[in-house]
Amino acid sequence: MSSSTAPAPPAPDEPPAGSVSGLQAFYERAGGFLVPIAAAFLAFLIGGIVVLITEKSISAPFEAYKAIFEGTGLTWFIPGGDTLEEARDLQQTLLITTPLILTGLAVAFAFRCGMFNIGGQGQYWVGLLVGIWFGTHFDGTPPVLHVTLTIIAGLLAGAVWGGIAGLLKATVGAHEVISTIMLNWIAIWVGKWLLEAPDGFLQGSDPTLPRADNVLDSAKLPAIWGALQPLHAGIFIALFALLVYHVLLNRTTLGYEVRAVGFNPDAAAYGGISVRRNYFLALAIAGAFAGLAGVIDLVGWKYRLTSTEFDANFYGFTGIAVALLGRNKALGILFAALLFGALQVGTSPRQLDPEVFNPELATNLATMIQALIIAFVGAEFLILYLWRARRRVGYRPRRIRVEGA
Amino acid sequence: MTEPPLLELKGITKRFPGVVANDHVDFELAPGEVHALLGENGAGKSTLMNILYGLYHPDEGEFRLRGEPLRIDSPKAAIDAGIGMVHQHFMLIPVMSVAENIVLAVEPRKGPFIDLDAANDKVRDISKRFGLAVRPEARIESISVGMQQRVEILKALYRGAEILILDEPTGVLTPQEAEELFEIIRSLQAEGKSIIFISHKLGEVLAIANRITVLRRGKTIETVPREGATEESLARLMVGREVLLRVEKTPAEPGEPLLTVSDLRVNDERGLEAVRGVSLEVRAGEIVGIAGVDGNGQTELVEAITGLRKPEAGRIVAAGEDVTAEGSREALDAGVGHIPEDRQRRGLVLDFSLAENIALHDYREEPDSKWGWLYPKRLIARAVRLLKEFDVRGGGPKTPAASLSGGNQQKVILAREISRNPQILVAAQPTRGLDVGAIEFVHRRLVTERDEGRAILLVSFELDEVLSLSDRILVLYEGRVAGEYPPTVSEDELGIAMTGGRREAAVA
Numbered sequence: 001m002s003s004s005t006a007p008a009p010p011a012p013d014e015p016p017a018g019s020v021s022g023l024q025a026f027y028e029r030a031g032g033f034l035v036p037i038a039a040a041f042l043a044f045l046i047g048g049i050v051v052l053i054t055e056k057s058i059s060a061p062f063e064a065y066k067a068i069f070e071g072t073g074l075t076w077f078i079p080g081g082d083t084l085e086e087a088r089d090l091q092q093t094l095l096i097t098t099p100l101i102l103t104g105l106a107v108a109f110a111f112r113c114g115m116f117n118i119g120g121q122g123q124y125w126v127g128l129l130v131g132i133w134f135g136t137h138f139d140g141t142p143p144v145l146h147v148t149l150t151i152i153a154g155l156l157a158g159a160v161w162g163g164i165a166g167l168l169k170a171t172v173g174a175h176e177v178i179s180t181i182m183l184n185w186i187a188i189w190v191g192k193w194l195l196e197a198p199d200g201f202l203q204g205s206d207p208t209l210p211r212a213d214n215v216l217d218s219a220k221l222p223a224i225w226g227a228l229q230p231l232h233a234g235i236f237i238a239l240f241a242l243l244v245y246h247v248l249l250n251r252t253t254l255g256y257e258v259r260a261v262g263f264n265p266d267a268a269a270y271g272g273i274s275v276r277r278n279y280f281l282a283l284a285i286a287g288a289f290a291g292l293a294g295v296i297d298l299v300g301w302k303y304r305l306t307s308t309e310f311d312a313n314f315y316g317f318t319g320i321a322v323a324l325l326g327r328n329k330a331l332g333i334l335f336a337a338l339l340f341g342a343l344q345v346g347t348s349p350r351q352l353d354p355e356v357f358n359p360e361l362a363t364n365l366a367t368m369i370q371a372l373i374i375a376f377v378g379a380e381f382l383i384l385y386l387w388r389a390r391r392r393v394g395y396r397p398r399r400i401r402v403e404g405a
Numbered sequence: 406m407t408e409p410p411l412l413e414l415k416g417i418t419k420r421f422p423g424v425v426a427n428d429h430v431d432f433e434l435a436p437g438e439v440h441a442l443l444g445e446n447g448a449g450k451s452t453l454m455n456i457l458y459g460l461y462h463p464d465e466g467e468f469r470l471r472g473e474p475l476r477i478d479s480p481k482a483a484i485d486a487g488i489g490m491v492h493q494h495f496m497l498i499p500v501m502s503v504a505e506n507i508v509l510a511v512e513p514r515k516g517p518f519i520d521l522d523a524a525n526d527k528v529r530d531i532s533k534r535f536g537l538a539v540r541p542e543a544r545i546e547s548i549s550v551g552m553q554q555r556v557e558i559l560k561a562l563y564r565g566a567e568i569l570i571l572d573e574p575t576g577v578l579t580p581q582e583a584e585e586l587f588e589i590i591r592s593l594q595a596e597g598k599s600i601i602f603i604s605h606k607l608g609e610v611l612a613i614a615n616r617i618t619v620l621r622r623g624k625t626i627e628t629v630p631r632e633g634a635t636e637e638s639l640a641r642l643m644v645g646r647e648v649l650l651r652v653e654k655t656p657a658e659p660g661e662p663l664l665t666v667s668d669l670r671v672n673d674e675r676g677l678e679a680v681r682g683v684s685l686e687v688r689a690g691e692i693v694g695i696a697g698v699d700g701n702g703q704t705e706l707v708e709a710i711t712g713l714r715k716p717e718a719g720r721i722v723a724a725g726e727d728v729t730a731e732g733s734r735e736a737l738d739a740g741v742g743h744i745p746e747d748r749q750r751r752g753l754v755l756d757f758s759l760a761e762n763i764a765l766h767d768y769r770e771e772p773d774s775k776w777g778w779l780y781p782k783r784l785i786a787r788a789v790r791l792l793k794e795f796d797v798r799g800g801g802p803k804t805p806a807a808s809l810s811g812g813n814q815q816k817v818i819l820a821r822e823i824s825r826n827p828q829i830l831v832a833a834q835p836t837r838g839l840d841v842g843a844i845e846f847v848h849r850r851l852v853t854e855r856d857e858g859r860a861i862l863l864v865s866f867e868l869d870e871v872l873s874l875s876d877r878i879l880v881l882y883e884g885r886v887a888g889e890y891p892p893t894v895s896e897d898e899l900g901i902a903m904t905g906g907r908r909e910a911a912v913a
Contacts, residue, residue: 250779250781251778251779251781252774252777252778252779253768253769253774253777253778253779254777255779256761256764256768256779259754259757260754260757260765263754263755263756263757264750264753264754264755264756266750266751267750267751267752267753267754267765268754269713269733270711270713270733270743270745270751270752270765271733271754271765271766271768272732272733272734272737272765272766273734274732274734
């Protein structure tokens with residue numbers, strides 16, 4: 001760039017289109033959380049319009065959102081009302097928020113190293129499956145030790161699953177998007193086989209059911225709030241993981257390397273950083289977060305796994321939305337996970353009065369809003385591009401006027 | 406001027422957020438003259454020309470064409486007014502032919518189809534008229550940079566340009582190609598075209614322009630005729646103070662060899678051999694310059710020496726250590742400092758703060774970190790010190806590198822590399838895109854480091870730079886050393902060697 005660049009006009013400085021590192025650099029520069037908030041708001045607005053059309057009533061969207069909001073238990077923070085009911089709902093919201101924080105971190109950490117980890121779902125399952133084995137064995141181990149051991153095993157299993165994709169990228173250059181997606185399916189089908197096949201390895205004591213036994217009591221996390229399906233101590237682990245994520249990235253040499261590779265692999269290599277090693281490590285650490293999500297769900301409240309759940313549980317995928325909306329920042333991920341967790345609980349049919357709006361619409365609305373948020377966050381490029389284009393019009397009016405006389 | 410100026414720019418003002426890029430700039434172009442617009446990077450030359458070409462809209466000021474008011478608010482309007490621009494970075498489509506590129510968007514048609522024969526004929530006609538030899542059927546990607554530039558000029562002429570803006574046209578050319586460009590400019594002038602020649606190089610401005618307008622910090626400083634102007638006087642106008650154009654240095658006192666490269670072979674990205682058996686030696690306390698046209702193996706040679714690319718064969722010994730097959734970390738540890746040719750792609754993590762960028766090599770060592778734990782405050786403390794020492798302006802230790810100007814970015818890189826106290830310093834295109842003031846700084850610093858006893862390998866496409874800094878000059882042509890020359894060699898002789906004209910070495 002040896003042109004005599006005058007003070008750069010705010011014109012086109014788009015990052016290399018399509019590259020993850022370019023996207024990250026763009027996020028860093030765009031700064032602020034205005035866009036994610038706008039994206040969420042827009043998604044709710046469109047969701048409301050859909051409710052309006054299907055229910056053919058002006059007040060329907062407001063009633064629906066009110067019902068959803070009340071269903072999330074977030075009203076617990078507002079004095080008054082049925083505190084017991086609200087508390088129960090809030091416990092459920094936080095119960096879902098816990099794995100979402102961790103799967104969000106799994107996507108975010110890889111993202112900071114310039115990679116798109118679509119494998120959170122598979123890493124979640126592998127953590128959970130390995131957790132089953134550890135949780136149902138070692139009877140007689142002291143409780144604290146057993147649950148710690150189980151959680152660490154699940155975490156490491158996730159790390160291995162993510163690490164495979166990392167190793168493939170580092171050695172033969174296999175693109176992580178492809179390999180993590182394939183590893184998802186491997187995890188799901190191996191999991192089904194382990195639970196369903198006659199005498200499946202993880203199948204429980206009833207050979208007619210495709211499910212594992214409950215983990216032993218000594219492998220369960222303690223409940224901290226509530227009675228029926230209570231909130232468990234796993235939320236502290238998730239919050240701690242957020243802290244670890246932040247500190248790891250910003251206060252360690254490993255995080256420095258990961259960020260350098262994520263922003264600019266060429267400069268990182270020039271700085272003496274092994275780009276391949278960081279690809280591997282970043283995906284392994286990302287996998288560890290997702291594996292942790294799986295095993296904590298297991299020892300926190302699921303206790304066992306039925307093979308039908310493979311088709312119904314998408315915490316790993318929702319993690320992508322969490323990371324995108326949370327802009328790969330610890331605090332952002334916390335709030336994004338809470339939003340998606342609340343949305344899921346608030347729209348679950350059992351929370352809603354069918355008089356207000358029908359249960360099918362309720363669950364579908366949650367999925368729709370989630371998808372819209374992802375679409376809008378993904379469309380940030382577009383939104384900001386249009387924004388800048390609007391400003392640029394000042395410099396480049398389209399009309400041509402040649403005034404002569 | 407007896408006749409009215411062809412083009413007049415009066416009081417042009419352009420503000421960008423936080424900065425006035427053009428501050429009531431006046432400029433006039435006489436018919437048939439070559440008028441140079443001279444100024445440092447950031448002086449506002451390109452902004453002014455982008456306004457004239459309709460890419461920006463001025464906040465104040467007016468244009469007059471042959472005395473008539475003119476309004477230009479798009480490139481189309483500029484073209485209609487007979488203004489053509491050749492950008493520094495060519496806007497050509499590599500897979501299309503010369504003729505196709507030239508007639509793009511104004512194609513002669515035969516029904517719904519492009520009439521390629523007519524296009525070829527027209528291009529042949531016009532190139533003959535102005536003495537620009539190009540083959541209309543050749544594909545852009547297969548012709549040289551100098552040729553591509555002619556295509557850009559033809560493109561403007563084809564659209565009926567009477568006024569031609571050339572933005573830093575010699576930046577990408579060899580000395581011979583630049584000389585050919587000057588011939589073309591003269592023949593265009595003879596045909597009655599008027600030319601605005603943008604440059605920050607004093608020598609070429611004096612060689613080609615009739616009049617010279619100097620811009621500094623967005624303001625018109627003065628318009629002077631070529632007669633009576635000297636490099637020194639122009640430099641003073643440009644920078645606003647006395648500038649040392651010649652690099653002051655004492656004769657080198659070379660010590661022991663610190664960098665020895667023997668029979669090195671390196672492949673490029675595509676696996677083709679780019680460095681074909683290069684041997685060289687750099688001693689402590691000397692600057693060895695590598696001259697050559699871009700793409701003759703310089704990049705690969707530098708990357709091999711600095712551990713960024715594995716050589717196929719040969720040996721590299723840095724400060725007594727064999728680093729041939731090692732990585733960049735090992736090269737750094739052996740004492741090789743590296744100022745990379747592309748500071749934005751290689752030299753800096755643009756989204757990192759300056760403090761983080763300065764730590765790019767040392768973040769793993771104390772005091773930056775201990776046991777993998779990073780101490781951001783220590784990074785910042787060191788950055789504060791170095792930014793001051795190297796006079797980096799435009800940001801503090803927490804500023805992202807992306808927001809600095811090119812010259813200041815380069816100073817950050819210099820600060821990082823030199824502060825590590827390397828025995829060997831590989832400087833690739835160290836002043837590319839920098840203005841006179843920053844170039845002076847970099848050059849002086851390199852000479853200082855030489856005098857400190859470092860071995861410096863300088864790779865540059867700028868002949869001036871190689872000639873004024875080097876104690877010995879090697880010419881790289883097609884991946885081989887095409888000759889070794891003393892710094893007293895003439896530019897012509899080097900130019901010939903750079904284009905493969907002669908292989909045998911002149912006396913060293």
